[in-house]
Amino acid sequence: MAASVVSADNMRPEGSVEYRQSAFRLMEFQLNFLNPMHRSQAYSEEAFAYRADMLSRLGALAHEGFTDESRSADSRASSRIWDNREDFDQRMLDFIEITANMAEASKAGDNRQTRDLFRQTLQSCRSCHDQYRLD
């Protein structure tokens, strides 16, 4: 379910910003749940898989919020996003996939793979913020 689902009808520019910010806020909390489980290596806990899955699903919502119409709305989103649309979209899709895979690895009890994907998740957040989020 990609950004194309969003219709201009129910997503004004300010609405898009609010939408993606709400999603990112919830994602931050999911990471706050995951972090202590990562520290204690509780990769196979049901809660780990649940939070990883939520992170992936919320990532898809966050992605929806970057509508073309919201380019000039006030937010921390750099205009580089819209200048490099393909790269940005790919990074968001990568994040969604990494976190979905992390949920699967956690459910499968593959601790090593889950840990690797957790590190990839943090790296995915960071590198995209470095490129596309204003300070």
Place this chain on the structure above:
Amino acid sequence: MAASVVSADNMRPEGSVEYRQSAFRLMEFQLNFLNPMHRSQAYSEEAFAYRADMLSRLGALAHEGFTDESRSADSRASSRIWDNREDFDQRMLDFIEITANMAEASKAGDNRQTRDLFRQTLQSCRSCHDQYRLD
């Protein structure tokens, strides 16, 4: 995954309010996606099931945000929530279940059942807001 997953460690009272408000914000948008599909009776569309499923998952996140510690934090949540904890929790769980069933009915192509569950969803929102949300 119930409210018990939330640890005081990563959920300060103000954080809880922000958390549940972000979830409710996203839920409102999901309903804004569902409404036009309801009007055009597009109950079997993939997008309908997707939004119904998101509504259910976001409902679970919203529910998490009503921590005991957040009772006195500034928000529109009535203190009746904490005075009637069991009733409130049951209403939230009912909402989560109704919307999950709506996603299933939509996927199964059962338009009549999906429509009934959509109406129950709206009714669930309204009656809980009437009881527990301040104006």
